Amino acid sequence: MNPAEQLNLYLALGALLFVCGVVCMATKRNAIGVLIGVELVLNGANVNFVAFSRYNPAFEIEGMIFALFVIVMAAGEAAVALAIVLNFYNNHTTVDVDSAEELKG
Amino acid sequence: METDLLMMSLCIFIPSAFALGLLFFPKGTEEYMRWWSLVGTAATFVFSMFVFIDYYAMLQRNQDNTLTPAGIRRADASTQLSARAEAAANVKARSGEPSSDDGLARYPWIGRFGIEYYLGIDGISMAMVLLTTVLFFLSMIASWGIEKHVKGYCMLFLILETGVLGTFFALDFFLFYIFWEVMLLPMYFLIGIWGGPRREYAAIKFFLYTLFGSVFILIALLAFYFTDVQDFAPKETVAAANAAVKGKGTAEIHTFDLVLLAKVGKQGMDWMHLESEAERKKFVQAIVDRREKERNPTSAADVERRLEQAFFSPTFQYVMFLFLFVGFAIKVPIFPFHTWLPDAHVEAPTPISMILAGILLKLGGYGILRIAYPICPWAAHALAYYLCILAMINIIYGAFAAMAQTDFKKLVAYSSISHMGYVLLGIAVWPESNFNNWAWGMNGAMYQMIAHGISSAGMFFCVGVIYDRAHHRNLDNFRGLNEPMPLYGGISALIFFAGLGLPGLCGFVGEFMVILSTWNFSTPDHPHAGKVLAILAALTVVITAAYILWTLQRVYLGTNPAYKDYKDITPRELVCIIPLAILAIVLGILPVLILQWMEPHVTGLVDSLVQLKM
Amino acid sequence: MPENELQPGLLFVVATLLPIASFTILLLWGAIRWALRPYASDNATVKTIFEGLGGAVPGQAPAYVATAAIGLAFLCSFAGFCIFLAEVGEMHELKHKLDHAKLHPGHHDDHDHDKNEKAKHNEQKVDKAKDAKGEEKKKVDAAKQAPRNLQGEYNALKNRWEGAWDWARVFPKSTHDSARGSILQIGFRIDMLAAVMFVMVTFIATLIHLFSIGYMSDELQKEVEDHEVHTAHGHYHRRGRFGRFFMFLSLFCFSMLNLILADNLFQIFVSWELVGICSFLLIGFYFERTSASNAANKAFITNRIGDAGFIIGLLIFWTYFGTFNFQEIFARVRAPEADSHGAIKLGKESAGHKIVRGNLVKKYPDGSASIKVENGVGDVAFIFPRETPGHFDAPRLGREKYAYHDPAPTQYGYIPYWLLIVGGLGIFLGCVGKSAQFPLQVWLPDAMEGPTPVSALIHAATMVAAGVYLVGRCYPLFTVEVLLTIAYVGAITLFVAASIAVVMTDIKKVLAYSTVSQLGYMMLALGVGGWTAGLLHLLTHAFFKALLFLGSGSVIYGCHHQQDMLKMGGLYPKMKITALTMLMGVLAIAGTPFFSGWYSKDEILAGAFGFFMVNKHHFLLFLLPLVTAGITTFYMFRMWFMTFTGKPRDEHVYDHAHESPWPMTVPLILLAILSVGVAWGWPPHEPSHSWLGHQLHHYSQPKTVEFGDLVDDHGHGIPVDVDFVAENRSALENHAIVGFLALGVVGIGLAFALVLYYYGVLDPEDAKEQFPGVHRFLMNKWCFDEFYSAALVRPALQIAHWCRNVDTYAIDGFLNLVGHWTVLTSAWSGRFDRGIIDGSVNLLADVSYAIGSWLRNVQTGYLRSYILFLALAAMGVWILLYAWASALGAP
Secondary structure, eight states, rough: OOOHHHHHHHHHHHHHHHHHHHHHHHOOBBHHHHEEEEEHHHHHHHHHHHHHHOOOOOGGGHHHHHHHHHHHHHHHHHHHHEEEEEEEHHHSSOBBBGGGTTTTO | OOOOHHHHHHHHHHHHHHHHGGGGTTTTTTHHHHHHHHHHHHHEEEEEHHHHHHHHHHHTTTSSSOGGGGGGEEEEEGSSSHHHHHHHHHHHHHHHSOOOOSSSEEEEEEETEEEEEEOOOOOHHHHHHHHHHHHHHHHHHHHGGSSSHHHHHHHHHHHHHHHHHHHHBBBBBHHHHHHHHHHHHHHHHHHHHOOOHHHHHHHHOOOOOOOHHHHHHHHHHEEEEEHHHHHTTTTTHHHHHHHHHHSSSSSOOOOOOOOHHHHHHHHHHHHOOOOOHHHHHHHHHHHHHHHHSSSSSSOHHHHHHTTOOOGGHHHHHHHHHHHHHHHHHHHHHOSSOOOOHHHHHHHSOHHHHHHHIIIIIHHHHHIIIIIIIHHHHHHHHHHHHHHHHHHHHHHHHHHHHHHHOHHHHHHHHHHHHHHHHHHHHHOOOOOOOOHHHHHHHHHHHHHHHHHHHHHHHHHHHHHHHHHHHHOBBGGGGGOOOOTHHHHHHHHHHHHHHHHHOTTTTTHHHHHHHHHHHHHHOOOOHHHHHOOOHHHHHHHHHHHHHHHHHHHHHHHSOOOOOOGTTOOOOHHHHHHHHHHHHHHHHHHHHHHHHHHHHHHHHHHHHHHHHHHOOO | OTSSOOOOTTHHHHHHHHHHHHHHHHHHHHHHHHHHHHGTTTTTHHHHHHHTTTOOSSOSHHHHHHHHHHHHHHHHHHHHHHHHHHHHHHHHHHEEEEEEHHHHHTTTTTTOOOOOOOHHHHHHHHHHHHHGGGGHHHHHHHHHOOOHHHHHHHHHHHTEEEEEEEEOOOOSSSSSTTTOOEEEEEEEOOOHHHHHHHHHHHHHHHHHHHHHHHHHGGGSEEEEEEEEEEEETEEEEOOOOHHHHHHHHHHHHHHHHHHHHSSHHHHHHHHHHHHHHHHHHGGGTTTSSSHHHHHHHHHHHHHHHHHHHHHHHHHHHHHHSSSBBBBHHHHHHHHOOOOTTTEEEETTETTOOOOEEEEEEEETTSEEEEEEEOOSSOSSSOOOOOOOOOOOOOOOOOEEEESSSSOOSSSSEEEEEEHHHHHHHHHHHHHHTTTTTSSSSTHHHHHGOOOOHHHHHIIIIIIIHHHHHHHHHHHHOOOHHHHHHHHHHHHHHHHHHHHHHTTTTTTHHHHHHHHHHHHHHHHHHHTTTHHHHHHHHHHHHHHHHHHHHHHHHHHHHHTTSBBGGGGGGOOOOOHHHHHHHHHHHHHHHTTTSSHHHHHHHHHHHHHHHHHHHHSSSGGGHHHHHHHHHHHHHHHHHHHHHHHHHOSSSHHHHHHHHOOOOOHHHHHHHHHHHHHHTTTTSSSSSOOGGBBBHHHHHISSSSSTOSSOOOOOOOOOOOOOOTTTTTHHHHHHHHHHHHHHHHHHHHHOOOOHHHHIIIIIIOHHHHHHOOHHHHHHHHHHHHGHHHHIIIIIHHHHHHHHHHHIIIIIIIIIIHHHHHHHHHHHHHHHHHIIIIIIHHHHHHHHHHHHHHHHHHHHHHHHHHHHHHHHHHHHHEEEEEHHHHHHHHHHHHO
């Protein structure tokens, strides 16, 4: 199996994770579920970065750094998002995102 | 440090500084704001006295020892503005330092357009400045009764003072114009916010009228600016300008300098009196020749160019004079531009009426004397007959209109119109011969401005005093105020008699001097014009007496039980009116007090105008 | 004269300034007192000061201040008068010498001996008058040895009696003479007329001040009840104004004295107006009364009409002579007596002191003109040089002379003759106003609204006399035409006023009209060349008219402010002093021999007769005064009889009548004595030998009137003048005839009065019923008021109305129309703005809004739908990019 094919497999995995994440975000009404979807999307992207880092020498360092960035960002995002969810729960006694429709246009 | 610059600038800007200071007063300290403003106007008065002392010392230093009829020494010609301006330029060229005791201060301000921060003082402006500072001080005392938005009132009041003083001090037309406009806005608000029931109408009328005039002044200002004055400017200026263009021909010089413009205007008049084309050519050639000695030789084309000089054309002088005249006539006010005045006076609060009648009207007369006449003398001479007629209409019309009023303040306002007519009459009687009498007229006009500043301010104050008690101004409803308020009645009578022109009080002096000069006035087409005017003026004396006495009778004499328990004039009101009353008496008995330092420059103006080839 | 020596003339200046000092003191006093009043109850210190200044009740102190001031002024002027009397002879002599020396150069030593004798004589008089004059004597002694410097001596003496200060000055360089016409001065110059007037005014004023202390005592109360003013609660009550009355009196005295003091027309004009305003203040003293305030206004405004004329006169003289100083103007308008050839002659006649007329031959551009002098005719009058040049050539008959329109001090000038007339008439118009002459006499009777002492002082003795005084002062300025006008105005006035006085029943109104009438006599006298007669009558009249007015004041005071003679009668036993002193006044005004009025009136009638003899067509100028002399006697005795004799007409008034206290009767007695004797001379039966008249005639009469060396049998100079030679000679010749004629007429008048009012043989009511039209006409004062109201007042008010309407409707109307149009225009442009410009912008906005709100539906607020959109959009972008790339042919 040549490196291009190997890369394609990784990319397919990343795409699968991404699609799973998006579907999870789009379908879950529970805010925690949505957050999980977000994590899936981010990790899907991370798989891509790491794969590129491994198979594209020009992208070796950048891929890794970006992956690290994404992980850090995901951590931050999770913290913030959980705080929002907590607050949201405090205000609405629910974590159903459909009830958060005050911003409707 | 240039002392006169400092003094004059302080004088102008102290009120503004105090106005800024007012910003730091918290709400609820209205009483302190008033005191603060009073201190501001007092400080301004003190500094104007310093300016006056400087000025007087300058006159004393430069006395002419040769001209001594009746053993009296008079100020030398070297104290005239034009002479001082030239001397100042020389001093500066020689030593690089401006002289600090010549009553002139001159610094570039907006160099690109030759606009200067140019202040100067002579007898004409000095008198007006002193009148201004005194009246502002007294009006501030009269402002104690203002309860609404005290901070705003005091600020506008002080800014107004800056505007007025700046106008009187400015010798640069642009600077003059700026101060002229600065003055307009505070007045608008002072009438529009603190005025009577119809204040908005009055304020807008006042504003539009004045703005209408200002536009004409602005046009004239620009027209003067776009005229090349290089043949008249000091050689240093010309040399500097030529150096700047580096040999690409000669540079054009544009200026807002009123003293220089006056010189140009007079040369223009000289030129217009020349009979033939050849003489005119010779005249221009002489100007050019004089320049030639100072720099590059001039070509025949230059002579041709100068023949086209705008100032040398009668049309230019006519149009510019009329523009300036309309602009200033609205302020004076001259019939038919006067109808803003009754409304503005009636609606304005008492202290603002005092300022309006006492000072703002004088700006018109001052403008005519300082700008219109010196810069466009040819037109002034040619139009003298019509100006006199306008003045006469003012005098008679104002007197008759005053007679028909039932509103006390309106009556006083119309009497102002009538009295200001004498100012224009005194200025306008440019005779064919015997200029001595014109000098009397001019001095009379100036004196009348001062006297009217005192008497009309006093009259408005008197009306204000009674308005505060009775809350109406209807002449037919007063009567009998003399019995409960004898002190007020006596002082009012004195002030009103001063307005009536009773000898021994200030109103008489100016009027008499003006009338004295009127008889001598004649033009080639109307040899008896002056006689008719003088007879009319003399007859108006009767009308004036009639309406003033009738007013006194309707307000102070008789009995009226409704006013039986009125309180007499209060100490604060006394503090305000007593100085005016004293001034009215002193200036009536000893006009020499003013004339001795004012007259040299007013007469100097006459001299400089009539020395032109007639 | 050493510079530091005090001028005796300053005594008169001090006399003038004393009353103004009193005025100032009283003014400040009253003002401070009133200003402290509200605070006196709160503050002990203020209270002390307030009480110190007199407290709440008016005190008598102001009267003492004012009376002391005017009394001192009288002493000053009397002392000044004595010194002047001592010096005037010498001065006159010197002047005469000087003139003589000029007229006959080389001969002036002839009179030296005589001169020194005279000087010695004068010196003795001086010594008697005042010890301080010793120095003068030494000087004269020294002068005897040294060659005499007549001019210097004369100037030194003259300078003792004159002085001037600058009031306003203007020095243009452009005039060729910088001194000319550039200074308005105030100054003083004492001549006999001024000195006599000073003594007269201060004396009468002192007495009237004294009288007023009694008369005005009502004003001393804290609250005065004014019976004339009715309010809803009965009579009007007001504070007493004792001090104010004396304050105004002081101001008046100052103005009047300043008027006499003046050496120039300008100063006279100033005082003229001040006198007017004092009159205004005093007539309106009871200002609660509408009638009083109306009268005050009427007086001042009528006077101002005259003043307008005065101003015109001033303008003309200022323009052509460039000065207001009397001496200078006179020197310029009248020919000097001598030129470098000895004397000025026009043809055969001497031209000294004449107005010289000529015709303009040609005018030159430099302002000069050549003038041909004809025989007393021509369009222009010469203006003579003020400073005579070394070689001075008078204009000669038939020759041309160069003159300048605008003369320098050493050049001839010229003035159009008609302007000289107009100027004179203008000045005279001022006098007409002040002296209440026809047609401006209407204010004086109304002026009786003032307190009676005021009527006595101002409206009888002094202020109204100012007009006559000014005519006398300006005499050399007046041309023949002006003098004739003056004579006719005087004649008409005296008759009109006397005719009205006959029917008046108010005691003060009778006196007021008699004043107008007597002033008419003075004017007439001046107009017909009787300068001395007119001014002598001014002086005598002042005394007896003051007496009569004060007497009437005493009657009014005694009758509790009843002025109507129909309510009086039979008062003689109740007030004997008043009645007797008034009788003296009545006799004096009627012209009874040996009473002062006789001396002056006789001379007036003689002068009028002389004028009539020479100019027969001016017979009215004699007839009217003669007839009026009878009428005067009639109405004056009518007044006296109605007041003091017969049966009391009103018991109430009679019962309460009483004689006045001594401050009022003493002035009456003093005035009565002077009314009789003030004009006496020696021998007393010759009216022309009045001492006072002689002084006036000899030392003060202008040279215009007096000329020549005619001497009558007694060695006295005959009043023969240049303009009135024949007239005055005729007057002198017919003096006795006229005297008898006048006596006859006076007798007839007295007889009528006796018949009608004393014996009651005929009932005056019958006359009234017989001529009701005449009576009504006279009661309406010849309908002058109605005429003026219709001809002047109402038109003036109408014009005033028009002016106001022009402002409101024409000018403001136009402006408001412009404003309205502007607003309308802006409304249209506003519509354009809103419809088209704003419309298009709004359309754009509306469309965007519509799209926006449609698109808003996408914003569901559901997280899921957003993510769906996100995914769909990403897919869409990817598809687009893919399609684009393939379209470009990329792999």
